[in-house]
Amino acid sequence: MIISHKYKMVFMKAQKTGSSSVEAALYPYLGLDDVATGDQWGPGKNMDQIGTNNQHVGIPELIERGVFPEDYTIVSVRRNPWDREVSSFWFVAAALRKEEFNITKAAPIEEVKEKFNSYLEGIYINGNPVNHVYGQSDVYYFTPAGEPRCDIYLDFNNLDQEYQELCQQLTIPYEPLGRFNSHQRKQGLDYTHYYDKSMRDLVAAYWNRDIWFFQWQFGEDIGRKDYWTGLERPARAKLGR
Numbered sequence: 001m002i003i004s005h006k007y008k009m010v011f012m013k014a015q016k017t018g019s020s021s022v023e024a025a026l027y028p029y030l031g032l033d034d035v036a037t038g039d040q041w042g043p044g045k046n047m048d049q050i051g052t053n054n055q056h057v058g059i060p061e062l063i064e065r066g067v068f069p070e071d072y073t074i075v076s077v078r079r080n081p082w083d084r085e086v087s088s089f090w091f092v093a094a095a096l097r098k099e100e101f102n103i104t105k106a107a108p109i110e111e112v113k114e115k116f117n118s119y120l121e122g123i124y125i126n127g128n129p130v131n132h133v134y135g136q137s138d139v140y141y142f143t144p145a146g147e148p149r150c151d152i153y154l155d156f157n158n159l160d161q162e163y164q165e166l167c168q169q170l171t172i173p174y175e176p177l178g179r180f181n182s183h184q185r186k187q188g189l190d191y192t193h194y195y196d197k198s199m200r201d202l203v204a205a206y207w208n209r210d211i212w213f214f215q216w217q218f219g220e221d222i223g224r225k226d227y228w229t230g231l232e233r234p235a236r237a238k239l240g241r
Contacts, residue, residue, distance in 0.1 A: 001057050003050070006031030007170045008072045012150065013037075013056055014140040015133050016087040017077035018159050021177040025163065029173050058139030059149050074149065075166065076140050079156035080216050081207035082200065083191040088133045089119050109193060116194050124202050137210055146209065153214070192219040 002011040002023060011026065013019040024041040037055035038044035047053050050067045062068035079087075093103050093115070103112060123134060141149055154162045160177045167174040195203075200218055204211060 001035075001037045001050075001055055002026055002030065003035040003069065003072070004030055005033050005069075007172055008069075009170055009172075010069060010072050010074050012059060012074065012076040012140050014076050014079075014136055015056055016084050016091065017079045018156050018177075019077050021159065021179060022077065022154070022163055025175045025177055026172065028175075058136075060139065073151050073170065075152045075154065076150045077156055077159065078141070078153040078210070078214050080191070081210050082195065082203055082216075082218055083156075084133055085120065085203055086116070086191040086194050089116050089194075092119065109189065113194055113196075117196070117199055120199055120202060124206055137207065142209060142213070148213070190219075 001013045002009075004010075004026070006029075011019075011022060013023060020039060020041075023036070023039065027036060027042045030036060030045065034045060035047065035049050036042070036045040037047060037053055037057065039055055044053055050057070050062060051065055052061070059068060059074075063070075103115060138144065141153070143149060152166065154166065163177055164174050166172070195218075204218075210216065
């Protein structure tokens with residue numbers, strides 16, 4: 001997470017959205033008084049200003065602490081929730097619960113799908129949210145009333161271009177984004193290959209607000225379900241450009 005007084009911007013680091021790449025690009029250009037929770041690209045900076053070193057600290061916690069500059073430009077990264085769940089699964093399988101899942105690079109896709117389904121069922125049916133992205137919609141994207149928390153949501157699928165446009169808007173020196181942690185997904189398959197209909201609908205039911213607000217679709221051929229039909233999207237947030 002970054003709070004830049006120099007550029008009057010807050011960057012909220014939502015997990016499994018490529019946000020590490022944005023943080024790494026911003027880090028060298030931060031001012032002396034700017035805040036960064038740090039990671040593999042550099043140590044934390046001025047974390048005493050926010051009272052935490054949690055790199056994934058959420059907006060509600062910063063507001064409660066009285067350290068959230070709401071008059072700054074608030075930025076985060078959005079990602080298709082079906083794709084994001086697959087990315088989260090691979091992070092958990094590779095790091096948090098490696099022995100439990102025990103997935104090799106050569107594992108057949110049917111075996112991987114079975115373990116992915118078990119992972120989702122444990123979260124959304126059995127109520128065991130050991131998930132890297134569970135509950136993040138309210139932490140980074142929306143208020144309890146459904147209003148957007150951020151001014152700009154960069155698109156994961158077009159991240160470098162939209163980050164470049166953000167840099168132009170805020171007069172931040174632009175550097176092309178690198179890649180971090182992308183090695184964890186062992187199968188080189190599009191996220192749509194992981195889902196059957198029941199699991200697709202299970203994720204859609206939980207992430208319905210994100211799907212409605214950001215107009216996400218599952219793949220190119222399967223239409224988006226309008227869970228929030230009849231509601232108008234708030235005008236405050238800009239979707240990338």
